Amino acid sequence: MSEHIRTSQAGAVLSITINRPDKKNALTRSIYDSFAAAIRAADQDATVSVICITGAEGAFSSGNDIQDFETHPPTVGGQSGPGGLFAALRSAEKPVVAAVNGMAVGIGTTLLLHCDLVYAAASARFRLPFVGLGLVPEGGATYLLPRLLGIRRASELLFFGDWFDAQRALSWGLVNDVFEDAELLVKVQAQADLLARQPARLLRLTKQLIKQSPNSLEERIDEEIDLIARNIPQPEAREAFLARREKRPPDFGQFET
Structure with missing residues (x-):
């Protein structure tokens, strides 16, 4: 398990925190693999009913660590790296709840498309900068975003890669609710606890x-x-x-x- 993935459990809710605050929780190959492993383990744990994911110290994730990404490019069908994380999220049978506490860039946003519930802090900001990085979007974003937002809005977000805030994400249906920064984790834990009491x-x-x-x-x-x-x-x-x-x-x- 990577030192940059931290897990904790409160009742039937298992929280997974991306813990690399000095790099705004940018993701490396080892972090992806540990993140995916933590999701799979929680999904198999009989004491866990709900999985929550968040980032440490005011950032959800600034996306791929570019240097690591160049060294370890993704592979099709692989169970490692970004593909492994998306596979773990897609295959999770238990509800996955995200608490977005700050910037969510690139895969920091596209992984949210595979969560069941998403809550954001008022200061949260989102960005999909793939084209400007000489890449195409990932994680099924070109399939899921047009169905969620419509082709015009999805095209604008993916073509230009501009920042958008939590209120706009809420109005578009990308997040379920927006909470004050200081209340985010408490509110999300309360929602997760309610969910854990369902059959x-x-x-x-x-x-x-x-x-x-x-x-x-x-x-x-x-x-x-x-x-x-x-x-x-x-x-x-x-x-x-x-x-x-x-x-x-x-x-x-x-x-x-």
Whole structure:
């Protein structure tokens, strides 16, 4: 594990912090690999229900460490470097929540497209400078951003690589909410704690449905109906229905994570 990836756990929430503040949390090959390993380990840990990611000391990530990137260029299909990190994020079955506390440049922004929930500090700034670096965008940004923002706005962000702030990211749907800088981590931990109290198996099923594209709307509707019918007799639904009748909060902590 790289010294620049720090993990900590509070209850069922596992936090992963990029810890290279002297370089604005720029990512090297070893950091990518440790980051991906931490995500995979958390996803397999029965005590973890939610994975949170953030950066240390006022920066989320300034992107690739250019010198390291030149020495270790990415490879297609590799399980190391940026590709390995994206693979770990895509394959994570548990919810991944990002707390963006400062600049998010390049992959610092594109990795957010693979998180389930994203919250930003008021001072957070985002930038996608790939073209100006003589590169093309990464992490499926040319596929995901047009679908999220529309072709015109995605093209503007990717062509020019200009900075945009947290409020603009919020208005575009790139982040779920914006909090004051001093409150960000506390607010995100509270959101993650709420998420961790949901039935873990149903969170995983719902995330799978959101991430996977059906062949048609009709196919997805049928798939959802089938899953609902299968889950009505399961313990989580029985507990939720009983709690509703008894007018109390459901207790999902008794079920597997």
